[in-house]
Amino acid sequence: xxxxxxxxxxxxxxxxxxxxxxxxxxxxxxxxxxxxxxxxxxxxxxxxxxxxxxxxxxxxxxxxxxxxxxxxxxxxxxxxxxxxxxxxxxxxxxxxxxxxxxxxxxxxxxxxxxxxxxxxxxxxxxxxxxxxxxxxxxxxxxxxxxxxxxxxxxxxxxxxxxxxxxxxxxxxxx
Amino acid sequence: xxxxxxxxxxxxxxxxxxxxxxxxxxxxxxxxxxxxxxxxxxxxxxxxxxxxxxxxxxxxxxxxxxxxxxxxxxxxxxxxxxxxxxxxxxxxxxxxxxxxxxxxxxxxxxxxxxxxxxxxxxxxxxxxxxxxxxxxxxxxxxxxxxxxxxxxxxxxxxxxxxxxxxxxxxxxxxxxxxxxxxxxxxxxxxxxxxxxxxxxxxxxxxxxxxxxxxxxxxxxxxxxxxxxxxxxxxxxxxxxxxxxxxxxxxxxxxxxxxxxxxxxxxxx
Numbered sequence: 001x002x003x004x005x006x007x008x009x010x011x012x013x014x015x016x017x018x019x020x021x022x023x024x025x026x027x028x029x030x031x032x033x034x035x036x037x038x039x040x041x042x043x044x045x046x047x048x049x050x051x052x053x054x055x056x057x058x059x060x061x062x063x064x065x066x067x068x069x070x071x072x073x074x075x076x077x078x079x080x081x082x083x084x085x086x087x088x089x090x091x092x093x094x095x096x097x098x099x100x101x102x103x104x105x106x107x108x109x110x111x112x113x114x115x116x117x118x119x120x121x122x123x124x125x126x127x128x129x130x131x132x133x134x135x136x137x138x139x140x141x142x143x144x145x146x147x148x149x150x151x152x153x154x155x156x157x158x159x160x161x162x163x164x165x166x167x168x169x170x171x172x173x174x
Numbered sequence: 175x176x177x178x179x180x181x182x183x184x185x186x187x188x189x190x191x192x193x194x195x196x197x198x199x200x201x202x203x204x205x206x207x208x209x210x211x212x213x214x215x216x217x218x219x220x221x222x223x224x225x226x227x228x229x230x231x232x233x234x235x236x237x238x239x240x241x242x243x244x245x246x247x248x249x250x251x252x253x254x255x256x257x258x259x260x261x262x263x264x265x266x267x268x269x270x271x272x273x274x275x276x277x278x279x280x281x282x283x284x285x286x287x288x289x290x291x292x293x294x295x296x297x298x299x300x301x302x303x304x305x306x307x308x309x310x311x312x313x314x315x316x317x318x319x320x321x322x323x324x325x326x327x328x329x330x331x332x333x334x335x336x337x338x339x340x341x342x343x344x345x346x347x348x349x350x351x352x353x354x355x356x357x358x359x360x361x362x363x364x365x366x367x368x369x370x371x372x373x374x375x376x377x378x379x380x381x382x383x384x385x386x387x388x389x390x391x392x393x394x395x396x397x398x399x400x401x402x403x404x405x406x407x408x409x410x411x412x413x414x415x416x417x418x419x420x421x422x423x424x425x426x427x428x429x430x431x432x433x434x435x436x437x438x439x440x441x442x
Contacts, residue, residue: 023241023256024241024242024245025242026238027238027239027241027242027256027259028178028238028242030234030235030238030239030259031178031179031193031194031235031238031239031290031294032178032179032193032194033194034194034195034196034197035196036196036231036266036270036280039231039234039235039263039266040234040263040266040267041263042238042259042263043234043238043259043260043262043263043264043266044259044260044263044264046238046241046256046259046260047256047257047259047260049256050252050253050256050257051256054249054253057249068249
């Protein structure tokens with residue numbers, strides 16, 4: 001599935017785009033979300049996403065693109081991201097991101113790991129496995145926060161279904 | 175710029191509207207409206223922790239806003255700001271933990287958001303680094319340095335440990351801003367105009383809210399000194415670590431009446 005260096009670079013660059021989007025989205029929500037506990041969680045996750053983007057951006061250079069090469073995702077995937085970022089209430093925001101976007105993103109990282117050469121592309125696999133662990137930790141933290149603040153369930157499951165229906169996040173695949 | 179949080183006018187100064195806050199908080203604008211005590215009571219200690227905790231929320235929000243409102247900033251600078259977000263969020267957590275330990279709670283006292291109102295009204299990243307990191311956080315290094323020492327002298331080692339841990343992080347926030355301001359100015363001399371504008375803007379905005387000359391009573395009846403008498407002793411040791419030049423430190427000392435915080439002795 002990911003036979004060429006170029007194909008791997010495009011995938012890693014797209015994952016980097018999503019990491020930067022996550023960082024910017026959560027950063028934008030931080031001042032406009034009232035609850036202190038949610039701001040505190042976002043603060044930690046902003047740094048997580050920045051480190052993910054940084055590691056992916058360094059990997060694109062190793063894959064013969066410029067450092068921090070970033071590829072926009074497919075239109076279908078981008079539309080789902082845009083809808084998630086439009087959430088306003090705290091419960092909707094937490095649900096849209098951690099129940100709506102992250103499960104599918106974790107699955108896409110796992111697909112990448114399964115579909116690439118285990119030896120040739122091991123440096124990307126190491127990064128992707130670390131990111132999966134971090135995203136799963138974030139989902140657990142978000143779940144705890146929802147319980148602590150008694151937040152409404154929000155539109156996450158609906159967004160997750162839409163995300164799943166997008167066949168590929170890569171731009172040329174649609 | 176984000177359209178989520180607007181602006182408001184105070185005289186001839188346009189400030190950023192408040193960031194969102196839990197309903198339990200009462201936001202005020204002037205130092206005289208804060209519950210600043212002049213004693214070492216338990217209430218004063220709780221108010222101090224509460225004030226620092228909520229200032230850290232504001233610092234987190236400012237760093238976050240710099241990330242999303244300046245997407246074209248150099249990636250290495252964005253990384254520093256992202257790391258600052260994590261640091262400030264940990265500061266909120268640790269101060270909240272300590273506040274609860276001493277019997278306080280979120281929303282117990284009025285809070286301010288003026289650092290956000292002023293800094294996030296500026297439309298340049300170098301201007302925001304100048305006001306928030308290089309000026310206000312550097313000033314906080316002075317305040318926290320003194321406070322940690324006073325708190326320890328009063329026997330509250332737990333709070334002193336928390337404050338000293340926070341101070342170590344703040345040095346890095348000031349240092350990276352100093353480095354980036356110098357780098358951005360070296361790359362484009364016009365950036366210096368934005369630095370100068372930010373300094374003037376901060377002074378003008380501050381003048382709208384600060385204690386009146388001659389001092390005034392705050393809302394709980396404590397006499398507050400004139401603004402110039404409230405300038406804390408300079409934390410020279412940490413300002414050096416944050417890479418202020420000797421000339422800059424001399425100027426800051428001059429403004430503080432050459433009052434310095436004597437460095438801690440280095441353990442043998």
